[in-house]
Amino acid sequence: xxxxxxxxxxxxxxxxxQPLIAVxxxxxxxxxCLPTCASYRxxxxxxxxxxxxxxxxxxxxxxxxxxxxxxxxxxDTCLGCFACVTAxxxxxxxxxxxxxxxxxxxxxxxxxxxxxxxRRLLLALLPYPxxxxxLLAPLRAYAGTPLQELARRTGxxxxxxxxxxxxxxxxPALTAETFAADPEGVVPAQGPRRARVGLVLxxxxxxxxxAVNAATLQVLTANGVEVVLPKGQGCCGAVTHHQGELxxxxxxxxxxxxxxxxxxxxxxxxxxxVAASGCGHTLKQYPELLQGEQNFGIPVKDxxxxxxxxxxxxxxxARLHPLPLPDGQAxxxxxxxxxxxxxxxxxxxxxxxxxxxxxxxxxxxxxxxLEAVEAGVCCGSAxxxxxxxxxxxxxxxxxxxxxxxGTGADLAVSANIGCxxxxxxHLASTPRPIPVAHPMELLARAAATPGxxxxxxxx
Ligand code: SF4
Ligand code: SF4
Numbered sequence: 168x169x170x171x172x173x174x175x176x177x178x179x180x181x182x183x184x185q186p187l188i189a190v191x192x193x194x195x196x197x198x199x200c201l202p203t204c205a206s207y208r209x210x211x212x213x214x215x216x217x218x219x220x221x222x223x224x225x226x227x228x229x230x231x232x233x234x235x236x237x238x239x240x241x242x243d244t245c246l247g248c249f250a251c252v253t254a255x256x257x258x259x260x261x262x263x264x265x266x267x268x269x270x271x272x273x274x275x276x277x278x279x280x281x282x283x284x285x286r287r288l289l290l291a292l293l294p295y296p297x298x299x300x301x302l303l304a305p306l307r308a309y310a311g312t313p314l315q316e317l318a319r320r321t322g323x324x325x326x327x328x329x330x331x332x333x334x335x336x337x338x339p340a341l342t343a344e345t346f347a348a349d350p351e352g353v354v355p356a357q358g359p360r361r362a363r364v365g366l367v368l369x370x371x372x373x374x375x376x377x378a379v380n381a382a383t384l385q386v387l388t389a390n391g392v393e394v395v396l397p398k399g400q401g402c403c404g405a406v407t408h409h410q411g412e413l414x415x416x417x418x419x420x421x422x423x424x425x426x427x428x429x430x431x432x433x434x435x436x437x438x439x440x441v442a443a444s445g446c447g448h449t450l451k452q453y454p455e456l457l458q459g460e461q462n463f464g465i466p467v468k469d470x471x472x473x474x475x476x477x478x479x480x481x482x483x484x485a486r487l488h489p490l491p492l493p494d495g496q497a498x499x500x501x502x503x504x505x506x507x508x509x510x511x512x513x514x515x516x517x518x519x520x521x522x523x524x525x526x527x528x529x530x531x532x533x534x535x536x537l538e539a540v541e542a543g544v545c546c547g548s549a550x551x552x553x554x555x556x557x558x559x560x561x562x563x564x565x566x567x568x569x570x571x572x573g574t575g576a577d578l579a580v581s582a583n584i585g586c587x588x589x590x591x592x593h594l595a596s597t598p599r600p601i602p603v604a605h606p607m608e609l610l611a612r613a614a615a616t617p618g619x620x621x622x623x624x625x626x
Contacts (some may be wrong), residue, residue: 200251215252248528248545249516269411289337311340361391370402382611397430409550478622507576511583548585569591
């Protein structure tokens with residue numbers, strides 16, 4: 168049976184959409200979700216709010232509204248951040264509604280030819296690390312160099328349109344690690360083995376911030392966890408899943424399950440672990456996505472969730488020392504290192520994980536956690552949202568950067584690669600630009616000997 172997306176008219180007529188509409192029924196139009204909604208925050212229109220979209224879905228199902236390009240554009244402005252699900256007192260599962268709607272939005276007549284081509288290009292590149300590496304290779308002489316600075320300052324990057332400019336602005340400095348072969352094999356635990364996990368590298372994370380996976384490996388193994396890295400592991404499908412491309416997502420998911428199954432046939436794992444919360448959210452949805460096909464058969468955990476449950480080992484805790492302050496002095500009780508932890512939507516709303524990263528960060532001596540005013544509002548990254556809806560995403564990025572910088576923190580902390588790239592870009596334009604690091608990087612630095620590469624102050 169084909170699982171390809173039905174057309175918009177099928178969506179209206181299809182009886183199968185009726186249970187979906189039943190999901191919307193508990194909505195009492197109270198509007199409690201509106202202040203948390205990122206798209207409503209920047210667009211201010213009812214049609215770009217969860218309540219408005221739920222109303223539109225009901226009208227489509229009732230045959231009173233056609234899902235045409237204009238209506239579809241109001242679904243495209245949704246970031247899929249699920250803040251509305253957390254906020255809703257009636258328990259409306261808007262996440263289920265938007266995930267079921269997204270495949271319908273990919274019907275050719277609902278987007279402009281440019282938007283279709285752009286999405287096709289991004290989804291043909293981002294989930295395939297080897298293709299992306301090939302594309303990035305010539306950009307190594309540009310990204311993070313004075314040439315890039317000059318191109319931005321002279322407005323050259325604006326000539327190619329808002330979407331390509333947004334891509335350029337997210338491009339980080341590319342290091343040798345970006346182009347190195349993916350780590351593979353078995354990395355043994357230090358000391359007595361407490362657990363054995365498979366580590367999902369993520370497609371964008373392994374290229375755009377390879378230090379995160381390296382730090383995750385250090386922290387896991389230093390805590391007595393053996394880590395298996397299957398040869399040739401691909402993308403988990405988070406990027407395509409977020410765009411409603413279900414067939415492509417299922418192909419990527421099957422390949423990833425196969426890679427881990429083959430690598431661990433003789434040595435079962437305790438968990439599949441990942442250090443990017445967007446990936447973790449999709450990996451946890453494999454049972455629904457693969458519908459009875461072979462799956463991992465073991466729990467999927469965000470690395471913070473896994474380590475908080477396992478508990479940091481006594482040996483690891485003993486190694487943790489204060490991190491350096493921006494002036495190079497070690498943090499102390501008189502002057503702690505102030506961290507503003509950014510809650511990624513796919514972590515806090517998608518996986519219900521809020522305390523675990525904070526708990527781990529508090530294990531580092533002389534750390535003070537500061538809370539952003541709008542911690543639960545999306546930063547505008549949201550998969551490829553910041554590339555296909557650049558204006559709305561940029562506004563959200565500016566709000567998030569100002570919020571994090573405004574806490575007075577020395578450092579922002581993010582456990583999702585998409586958020587980290589987005590926040591880094593926008594923090595750079597604030598009056599108080601601060602660096603962004605992953606919790607695993609901070610733990611690895613705190614456990615390293617001061618003065619070593621791992622123990623250096625955050626750049
Ligand atoms: S989705 Fe929930 S919070 Fe939003 S209007 Fe409906 S009932 Fe109220
Ligand atoms: S998922 Fe996020 S952007 Fe979409 S309606 Fe809900 S709160 Fe708004």
